[in-house]
Amino acid sequence: MITTKRFFAAYVRLLPVLSVLWSAVLIATAIFFFTHINGRAFDTDLAKILPRANDANARYVAKTVIDSHSNHLLLATVFDSPPHQRVLAELSASIDEDVLIPLESNTLDAQLYQLLFPYRQQLLTPTDRRYLRNGQLHIVTNNARHKQYTTGTFDESKFRDDPLYLFERYYLHSLPKLPSIRMRGRWIQRQHEGQTVLVLPVQLTASPFDTAYQQRVKAVLNKLEKKLAKHGACLHPVGALMYAAHGFERANQEMSTVGLGGLLGIIVLLLYAFRAMRPTLILVTSLGLSLVVALQSALWLLGSLHIVSLLMSVAIIGVSVDYGFHFLSDYYQHNDRAVHSVRRIISSLTLGMLSTVMAYATFTFSDFSLLKEVAVMALLGLPSMYLTVVLVLPFWHRRTNTARHMPPALRRFAALLSRNPVARRFSQPAVFFLALLVMLSLGYATVTPNDEVRDLQSLSKQLKEEEDFVRQIFKQPTVTHYVLISTDKHAAEQLLAAEQHLIGQYPQAFRLDTALNTLLPSEMRQRDNHQLYQRLYGSDVAQTFDPDWHEFRDFSLKPFQPMPINELLQNPILQRRFEHQLLTLPSGDIGLLLPLRTNERILNADYCTDMIGIVQCQFISPTNELSDKLGEYRRLLSKYLLLSSVLMMILLAWRYGRHSVLVALLPAFAAVCGVVFSAWVGVSISLFSILAALLVLGMGLDYVIFMAETQQPECVMVSLILSYATTLLSFGLLFLSDTAAVSTFGLTTAIGITVILLLSPAVRKDWRDKQHLETEKV
Numbered sequence: 054m055i056t057t058k059r060f061f062a063a064y065v066r067l068l069p070v071l072s073v074l075w076s077a078v079l080i081a082t083a084i085f086f087f088t089h090i091n092g093r094a095f096d097t098d099l100a101k102i103l104p105r106a107n108d109a110n111a112r113y114v115a116k117t118v119i120d121s122h123s124n125h126l127l128l129a130t131v132f133d134s135p136p137h138q139r140v141l142a143e144l145s146a147s148i149d150e151d152v153l154i155p156l157e158s159n160t161l162d163a164q165l166y167q168l169l170f171p172y173r174q175q176l177l178t179p180t181d182r183r184y185l186r187n188g189q190l191h192i193v194t195n196n197a198r199h200k201q202y203t204t205g206t207f208d209e210s211k212f213r214d215d216p217l218y219l220f221e222r223y224y225l226h227s228l229p230k231l232p233s234i235r236m237r238g239r240w241i242q243r244q245h246e247g248q249t250v251l252v253l254p255v256q257l258t259a260s261p262f263d264t265a266y267q268q269r270v271k272a273v274l275n276k277l278e279k280k281l282a283k284h285g286a287c288l289h290p291v292g293a294l295m296y297a298a299h300g301f302e303r304a305n306q307e308m309s310t311v312g313l314g315g316l317l318g319i320i321v322l323l324l325y326a327f328r329a330m331r332p333t334l335i336l337v338t339s340l341g342l343s344l345v346v347a348l349q350s351a352l353w354l355l356g357s358l359h360i361v362s363l364l365m366s367v368a369i370i371g372v373s374v375d376y377g378f379h380f381l382s383d384y385y386q387h388n389d390r391a392v393h394s395v396r397r398i399i400s401s402l403t404l405g406m407l408s409t410v411m412a413y414a415t416f417t418f419s420d421f422s423l424l425k426e427v428a429v430m431a432l433l434g435l436p437s438m439y440l441t442v443v444l445v446l447p448f449w450h451r452r453t454n455t456a457r458h459m460p461p462a463l464r465r466f467a468a469l470l471s472r473n474p475v476a477r478r479f480s481q482p483a484v485f486f487l488a489l490l491v492m493l494s495l496g497y498a499t500v501t502p503n504d505e506v507r508d509l510q511s512l513s514k515q516l517k518e519e520e521d522f523v524r525q526i527f528k529q530p531t532v533t534h535y536v537l538i539s540t541d542k543h544a545a546e547q548l549l550a551a552e553q554h555l556i557g558q559y560p561q562a563f564r565l566d567t568a569l570n571t572l573l574p575s576e577m578r579q580r581d582n583h584q585l586y587q588r589l590y591g592s593d594v595a596q597t598f599d600p601d602w603h604e605f606r607d608f609s610l611k612p613f614q615p616m617p618i619n620e621l622l623q624n625p626i627l628q629r630r631f632e633h634q635l636l637t638l639p640s641g642d643i644g645l646l647l648p649l650r651t652n653e654r655i656l657n658a659d660y661c662t663d664m665i666g667i668v669q670c671q672f673i674s675p676t677n678e679l680s681d682k683l684g685e686y687r688r689l690l691s692k693y694l695l696l697s698s699v700l701m702m703i704l705l706a707w708r709y710g711r712h713s714v715l716v717a718l719l720p721a722f723a724a725v726c727g728v729v730f731s732a733w734v735g736v737s738i739s740l741f742s743i744l745a746a747l748l749v750l751g752m753g754l755d756y757v758i759f760m761a762e763t764q765q766p767e768c769v770m771v772s773l774i775l776s777y778a779t780t781l782l783s784f785g786l787l788f789l790s791d792t793a794a795v796s797t798f799g800l801t802t803a804i805g806i807t808v809i810l811l812l813s814p815a816v817r818k819d820w821r822d823k824q825h826l827e828t829e830k831v
Contacts, residue, residue, distance in 0.1 A: 065392050072448035075440055079342040086349045113639050114537055114646060115675040121633035123261045123293035125254060126153065126270075128277070129523045130286045132249040140284060141240050145253070147280055152269050153255040155239045164626045166224055169572070172616045173220035174586050175579040180226075181219055185585040190592050193217060217589070227572045245526050252523065261294035264301055270294060289519040299513045303791065318782040326463060326775055327385060335449050336377045343373070343441045347434030351426070354433075358426055373438035375755045375776045376402055380442050382772035384450055385459050391447035399443065401762035401769075404708065405755040406439045411704060412697040412751055421686055431751075459771060467770035471760075476814035485715060485815070489722050496729040503737035504684035532648040537671040539644035542637070545618045548645055549575050551668040555647070562649055569631060569645055573622075576615045583613045646673075683740050690743040694724060697750060709761065716761055716816050720753025720809055727805025731797065741794045742801050745784075749805030752780065756809050761816040770814070777810045 145155060169176065177185070184192045197217040215221055235242045241252045259266040278288045323333040351358060379402065383394040409431070416428035479485050524531065538551045553570045556563045565571060574582070590610050621627055622643065628635055636644040702717035709716050724746035732738050756773055763769040780802070787799025814820075 061392070061396055064395075068392065068444070068448060072444045075444045076448075079339075079346055079441070079445075082349050083342050083345045086345050113636070114535070114644075114673050115678065117633055117636060117646065118535070118675045124257050125156075126257060126290055126292035126294055127523060128253040128255060128274075129289040129291060129519070130251050130281055131289070132251065132284065132286045135242065135249045136251070136284060136286075138237065141237055141251070144277060144280055145239060147277055148253075148255070149269075149273050152258060152266075152273050154258060156254040156256055165630055168621070168624060168626050169224065170214070170220065172579075173215060173223075174610060175583040175613065175616070176220060176223045176574065177582045177585065178219075178223050178226040181222065182582065182585065185589055190589055193219070193589065196222075219586075241527075243526060250523075250526050252527070257294060261292070261297050267294060267298040267301065271298065289523065291516075291520045291523050295516050296513065299516060300792075319779050322775065322778050322782075325460060326771075327381065328460075332381055332385075332450075335446065336374075336381065339441045339445050340374060340377060340438060343437040344434055346437045347430055350433045350437075351429050355426065355429060358430075373435055374779060375752065375759075375772070376406070376438055376442040377446065378772040378775045378779075379759055379769070380446050382459070382775060383768060386464075386768045386771065391450040395443055395447055397763075398759075401759045402439060402442065404705075404762065405758045406435050408701055408704065408754045408758060409751045410435050411700060412747075412754065415693050415697050415700070421689075424690075463771060463774065464767070467774055468767040470774070470810070471766040471770040471814045471817070473811065473814065476812050477820065479719075479812050480715075480815040480817070480820045482715065485719070485722070489718065489725075492722065492725050492729060496725060496732075500729055500732040500738055502684065502687060502739065504680045504687060504739055532650075533676050534649040534672070534674045536647045536649060537636075537644055537673050538647065538668055539638055539640075539642045539671075540668045542641065542643040543619060545622050545643060546576060547668050548643060549573060549618065551670075552645055552647065553578075555670075563647055564650065567634070567648065569635065572627075572630075573616060573618060576618075579615055580613060583610075586610055642669075687740040687743050690740065690747065694721065694743065694746055694750060697721075697747075701754065712761075712816065716757050717754075719757050719812055719815060720750045723753050723805045723809035723812065724749040726808045727801040727803075730804045731800045734800070736797050736800050737793065739794065739797060741798045745798045745801035746805065748784070748802055749809065752776070752806060753809040753813075756813040757816050760813045761818065764818065766814060766817050766819075773810060773813060777806055780806050 148155060181193060184190070194217060197219075200218045200221075237251070239253055241254075243250050257266075257270075261267070274288060274290055281288050320333065323336070324330065327333065348358075379398050380391075380394055383398055384391050387394065387397075413428050413431035413435075416424040416431075479488065523529075536555065538548060538555070540547050540551070549570045552568060553575060556565065556568055556570070570578075587610055622635060631645075634646045634648075636646060638644045698717055698721040702713050705713040705716055727749050728738060728742050728746050731742065736742075756776075759769050759773065760766055785799055785803030785806075787795050788803060790796045790799065
């Protein structure tokens, strides 16, 4: 036995020394942690913890899409009438470019124009191609003449090199089409319902998920909004940063409301239970220091922790606080020394800690980095709190307890709950297994998982309306589905041919103005265009075109030389133009990402391979693939839940024999009840439901082991009630959150711990012994 007289004689003798040493470790680690808190390696990049696609190219595309949506912000504003240019210059000057960088498109346009100009005699718009192929040459020259007489300024060099303005029309045709817009410096202007809408695209200088950066951006926007208010205008910022900032503010608000309410409830509960502030302060302080030790040790071991894994690790608080309640409730219900309380509970504390550690240890086999970090926190945090309970708390409660401080009402309720008839029925293996089978069957038949990532978040209605407003005005629909075509980087011509073929096959599914072949036609199209130029320049219509300006005309045609597609695709200017479409994939291939106007799958994976040969096609939807991966991890965690239960059953067999099945599976049954019952009340089952089930499993193991090890179930039930109440106030109140993921976690936890509290007396020693005697008689 662990609790031998010799062991406890040494324990009592060394307790002051061990307590001082462990307290010194706690305090020294806490001092180190808080003095170096500004340099803490807490990661806030959500992309690093999101499930990754198995395909490297798909992962790269998903990152590209996320970056393209999250690294920019659109500053939209509405005026009653077009503002003066001075006003726009003043607004632009008010933006701190260390925080937000206004995008300049005119420079890129000029560079791209110069890049393509040498190949002008083999580039034509579809309209000009149609005119020339149909022999309607006079329409082309009339358009050029109209251009000459309606343009306020005359560019001699441009007229000499492009006398019929064919290249100029081609280049303007290749630009993204924005309806009825006007460029006013860096601002984009459009009239809408009698008002003037202006949009300034800006680039972020840091991650949109960085909370400190969000505050800097907010300060810049507030300054801009004040200037706009002087002119009777308002600001509508649109972008991922605004959603992230709203989510952070909403989380802070919920944590302040729910968290503060829960904290006050816990303090009132502990004051009621222990009738003094001292044990509450000692428990909270020791718990906090123990968790700081675990956190700092994890940072030393892993180098960094993600903020989400840190938040998920609060489940460790819910488990480890049980140890303190178990000690204090025993101490305040007996008229003896604290070391005797440790002697009575040491076996249940040790078994509870080891079993929970083993359950969390299964996370280390996961490929999900988030779960590995949570596992490390559990492996370090639970033993840390265990040592604090057996070394520090008895030292601070050295005096013999001479009064029973526990309220009589609480003790009577605990006595009633410890022998409730439902638990008594579940102590019979046949009843338990029948209930488990029924619950699993009902869950399988009625529970429908929902892994849709869009349903896990709470979006601001105002932000969504502002985004829809800007998209509607500038005809920019939300894109969630893409087609990726890729090939060897030396076969770029095939890439253009595949894009042209796809757009020709599905013209309604793709935007023509964002297509690469609109700017760089295939070699066959170039050769055909060059022949059309020859026919035009050699015609009488061209030779008689405006004889007054014959000294500027240059109808000479250079020999056909195909555009160096491979070289142009590597040019930084062109790569900037197609920044989030023209990709160099991890495989070394060159890829082209085509946004789809429709959300329907329009082609199978082998479509381009069948039609083109060496070009590969993939239908990609980063949002849907993320949802699929969340579903995959939900199923994986469900397997870990089952594995943990089986592992606990095997490990506890030496202690409880055939009763180990009930001890190990009762927490699993409560976890299943939490998931199934929450689904029945309308909460979607997701990854966060399983995470809550794992919390219930960890706490449930402590509940049943504490109850299985004690000779005084009524006394232990007091600590379980306190643990249950604090967990309900800490986690159960999360059900009130507007965020679906958080609400699911809170409700599943609340239901699960309620079930395990009600059923934990099923493993009482006296009931097990009675069943054993009845079995022997039979």
